[in-house]
Amino acid sequence: MYRLLIIPAVCVLAAAIHAVGLAAQTGAGKGEGAKVEPLNVKTPHGQSLTAEEKQRVKSAVFAHLKSDPKKGRVRVLRMRVSDGARDGTRAKGVVALTYNYDTGKAQRIVFDPKSGKVLEQKDVAGQPTASNEEEEEARSIIRADKEHAALIKGGAVFDKGAFVVGPPQNAPATKAPHRYLVTALMSKDESKIERVVTVDLSDKKIARSETRK
Helix, strand or coil, rough: CCCHHHHHHHHHHHHCCCCCCHHHHHCCCCCCCCCCCCCCCCCCCCCCCHHHHHHHHHHHHHHCCCCCCCHHHEEEEEEEEEEEECCCCCEEEEEEEECCCCCEEEEEHHHHHHHCCEEEEEEECCCCCCHHHHHHHHHHHHHHHHHHHHHCCCCEEECCCCCCECCCCCCCCCCCCCEEEEEEEEEECCCCCEEEEEEECCCCCCEEEEEEC
């Protein structure tokens, strides 16, 4: 009789352990199993997403990566609808290229355009080109600096564009790669370079500023 009672108990315990294992794999109870908000992206491949669609994709990225957008440590560099034939992705859907300033890594995340389910996620090697948002942030950091603000007040203008570069000479060692953008302040008539400025977007500061003679 005791043996008959023990066997069902063992089966119940085994089932409970299996359920816990599944929960750990799927993340149930820790946010992973949370309801995915639909994206409802209707823009076809080859066309730009609408402003509303872009905002929904950004929200999906922050929710999936559990990142607070107010802290600005994860940024969506670019997004578009993919047919699965480019970018090294196999899945068709909405592709978001993200960058994490804490880890120094970029990722490509593919969402189902309707449901918002993540179809694919992988690291991207190297440093992606700068986004328009990053370029504007670099300019804002430069404008906020007293010395450079005086140059701008005196007529200096920003060169068009900014480029991702490696760490400047004598930059301190960091645990994770920092993201540096370089741009230039030109004379008012844009005939000469006043300053070449390297901005550390990971630390939100000017890393180097050189005067060109």
